Structure formats: structure tokens, C-alpha cells
Amino acid sequence: MNQQTNIRSTADYQAMDAAHHWHPFSDMADLNRKGSRVISSAQGVWLTDTDGNRFIDGMSGLWCVNVGYGREEIVEAVARQLRDLPYYNTFFQCTHPAAAEFAEALANVAPPQMNRVFFTNSGSESNDTVFRLARVYWDCLGKPSKKIFIGRKNGYHGSTATATSMGGMAAMHGQSGLPFNGFAHIDQPYWYGEGRPEGLSPEEFGKLRAKQLEAKIDELGEENVCAFIAEPIQGAGGVIIPPESYWPEIQRICNEREILLITDEVICGFGRTGSWWGAETYGVTPDLMPIAKGMTSGYQPMGGVFISDKVAGPVMEKAGEFYHGYTYSGHPAACAAGLASLRILQEEKLVERVRDVLAPRMAKLWAGLADHPLVGETRTRGFLGAIELVKNKETGERFDGDLGVGGMARDLSVGKHGLVMRAVGDTMIASPPYVMTEEELDEMAARARATLDDLADKLT
Numbered sequence: 001m002n003q004q005t006n007i008r009s010t011a012d013y014q015a016m017d018a019a020h021h022w023h024p025f026s027d028m029a030d031l032n033r034k035g036s037r038v039i040s041s042a043q044g045v046w047l048t049d050t051d052g053n054r055f056i057d058g059m060s061g062l063w064c065v066n067v068g069y070g071r072e073e074i075v076e077a078v079a080r081q082l083r084d085l086p087y088y089n090t091f092f093q094c095t096h097p098a099a100a101e102f103a104e105a106l107a108n109v110a111p112p113q114m115n116r117v118f119f120t121n122s123g124s125e126s127n128d129t130v131f132r133l134a135r136v137y138w139d140c141l142g143k144p145s146k147k148i149f150i151g152r153k154n155g156y157h158g159s160t161a162t163a164t165s166m167g168g169m170a171a172m173h174g175q176s177g178l179p180f181n182g183f184a185h186i187d188q189p190y191w192y193g194e195g196r197p198e199g200l201s202p203e204e205f206g207k208l209r210a211k212q213l214e215a216k217i218d219e220l221g222e223e224n225v226c227a228f229i230a231e232p233i234q235g236a237g238g239v240i241i242p243p244e245s246y247w248p249e250i251q252r253i254c255n256e257r258e259i260l261l262i263t264d265e266v267i268c269g270f271g272r273t274g275s276w277w278g279a280e281t282y283g284v285t286p287d288l289m290p291i292a293k294g295m296t297s298g299y300q301p302m303g304g305v306f307i308s309d310k311v312a313g314p315v316m317e318k319a320g321e322f323y324h325g326y327t328y329s330g331h332p333a334a335c336a337a338g339l340a341s342l343r344i345l346q347e348e349k350l351v352e353r354v355r356d357v358l359a360p361r362m363a364k365l366w367a368g369l370a371d372h373p374l375v376g377e378t379r380t381r382g383f384l385g386a387i388e389l390v391k392n393k394e395t396g397e398r399f400d401g402d403l404g405v406g407g408m409a410r411d412l413s414v415g416k417h418g419l420v421m422r423a424v425g426d427t428m429i430a431s432p433p434y435v436m437t438e439e440e441l442d443e444m445a446a447r448a449r450a451t452l453d454d455l456a457d458k459l460t
């Protein structure tokens, strides 16, 4: 069947899909009533569906297509690799040129304390790897009681049982009796979401939230705590940008206490915050860094974990074999896609483009949206943005959750204004590809405003 032209109708695809495809993170009954949107092609920052409608992809797929769609360099690199060597494993002292080259290229852009990468197939698997490796590290140091992971409420680290336990998504925990024992969570540094606590500046608030880590370590006993894991900026939780005081305080606590610091760079990595790593943006020095998404710009499924010399040393010296790996760890086609995507980031200076061009422009445009009567706050960092929808702009009072205002805004944005943004509760979030032109970014902001105007009409 020709994959490019749709030889069946949208209704055909929807019927096949409804009958046989169980979607991730979807209410299947609701989805089957409405029918899926069938996206069939894409170029640059534009998606096209099977009815020929075009959309600006304000989410880079799922925060991953950073170099944009239709990059022939990546397609060619993957095709070449599949012809040369479609698969070989990296277990048992084997490698192949693509894995070796990609590992070296990644080490060259990693923070200085990190010189090794373990390959996985997703962000979730990366965090399962982190969980096992961090525990082995403490075993190697003769401290086997250090087992507990501290994460954050509303943090997201993936969907496997371990990653769900590390994360702090109440809805996910509620469905499966998670987290497992051995996981603790502190509050997130979400100043606006906590109702802009009276008498506390964002900076004071950020510091207080960070100090919860210290209190949690004391409560659990430092001798029992393995690591703290957090996203530099919480993505799936609603683009929650911490006050500047937050991360330095976390770093201080991790320096003073004997626990590992893990920054989950699955969204923030590869330039999203305006430097290569979220850790770099916030000036922290993690011991482990899970990565995925932007690693291949979504052209192949892939994840990984950057391992600091501090962790790698004792494990290599004392653990012998690390009994952990995935059949497709370092898959040749994924490595080829990753290498090609990394070269694009470097040759087109896209990380610098985020920092110097896109981030300042988005900050200005999003600040411009803040005067809308339905908007309580807008915030951006790098090429990430959020819009808080509220009932009362002055007090920050939210709409009744049952109204589903965020979902209404998302549906208007996609369905009427051809702009894909995501809704997390009543927070609209955006994370566009780095190849977006300035005109396209202006157009995106104009469509966001038109969505807000329509929403206001609908709510009155």
C-alpha cells in the first residue's frame, strides 16, 4: 500500500482505529465516539491530516521533533544504516559503528562530568535504567541501604511501573496501586498553581520548596536515600518553570547530603531551554541524566542515560557485569537518526537559535497574551510556554474543573484555528520545533489569541 497517499477515507481509518487500536493516555470510549484525528504527513512545523487540513505543530509531536519534519538528511541516514546493518545487538562486548559514533558525539555535547551513555528505547526505560544503576552504585560504595528515590508530586518520568513510581502523577498512581514502596515525593515549585502564596515572593517560595528535599531526607534517614530525581522544568505537569532560587538550593542540599542528583532531561535536553541541557540552564551538576525525545528528534524511538564519571567509576570497578539492557539498546537505525539529528542541531546552530531568537520572541509574544481577560499568567523559558486559563484574572480563581475549560481551548485551537497546543487541566502548553520561523511563531501567537477570544465567547 502506498504510505504517502491515503487510499482510504478518513472515516475508514477512524473505524479501523476505533475497532483495533488502544491508544496511550486516551479515554477510549470518548475517543471512539469522536473519532481520531488522522495525521498523515508533515513538513517543517506543519502537520496535514487525511482531510487536507493543516496545523501548526506547537508541540513538536510530543515534545520531540525539535529539528522539524521532513528532514531528508535523517531519512537518508536511517535508510543507509538499514541497508548496511539493520540490526545487531550491543550486549556481550559487541558494538557497531553507528553506536560507537553516536556515543562519542553525545559525550562531546554532554556536561563535562559525563562521558558515557547507556542506550535505551524511551524515556521510561531510561528512568528504569537510572533506578537500577543508582542502586548498584550505592551497593558498590558499600552502602546498600541507600535505596529510596525522592521525586516530586506532579512530576512525570514515564509510564513503566518504576517510572510511574518515580513520578508524582496522582491519576497514574491511583489506577495501579502505585507508587511501589521505596519512592517518596515532595511538592513542586509551582508558585502560580499554589495560588501565589501571600507574603511569599516566587524566589522565597522556590527556596522553601527546595528545602522540602532536606526535610524529606531527614525524615527518611540519609542512609536510606539513593537519589533525588526531577525535571529541570516540569513538562507534562504543565510547563512549571521553577523560580531561579530553586535549583541552586537543590544543588546545595545534594552537595551537603550524600545522595545522587538526577535531572530528567527527556524534554529539557537537546536545547529546549536555550542551552544543551536543562541542568546547564539552571547551573546544576547532575550525577545521572536520562534523555530521549530530542535525542533523535522523534525520527526513531530512542532514549539513553548519561552517566557521570563519579557513578561510572565505582560501578565499572566493583560491580562486574551490570545485568541490565534492552534488545534494541543502541539500535543501529536509531543511532543513525540520532547522529543525523545531532549534526543538524550543530550545523544549523539550532540551540543558539532557541536561545537568541526563538526564546526572546516567544517570551515577548506570550507576555502579550497575558492581557487577555481569560489569562491569569503566561510564562516561558527557552522554547517552552504556558498559558494559565482562569475565571478571575485578578484573584487567579480557576474555573470549575468539571467544565473542562482547558480541553475546550485545546479543541478550539486545533479544530478551528489549526494550532496544536496541549491542555494540562486549564494550562495550555507549547513546545514548538526549533526550525519554526519568526513569522510562523507570530502566526502561532495570533492563533492562540484567536482561540482565547473564541473561548471567551463560548464561556459567556
Ligand code: PLP
Pocket: 121, 122, 123, 124, 125, 127, 156, 157, 158, 159, 231, 235, 236, 264, 265, 266, 267, 292, 293, 303
Ligand atoms: N521523562 C520525562 C520528563 C518525560 O516528559 C517523558 C515523556 O513525556 C518521559 C520521561 C517518558 O518518556 P517516554 O514516553 O519516551 O517513555
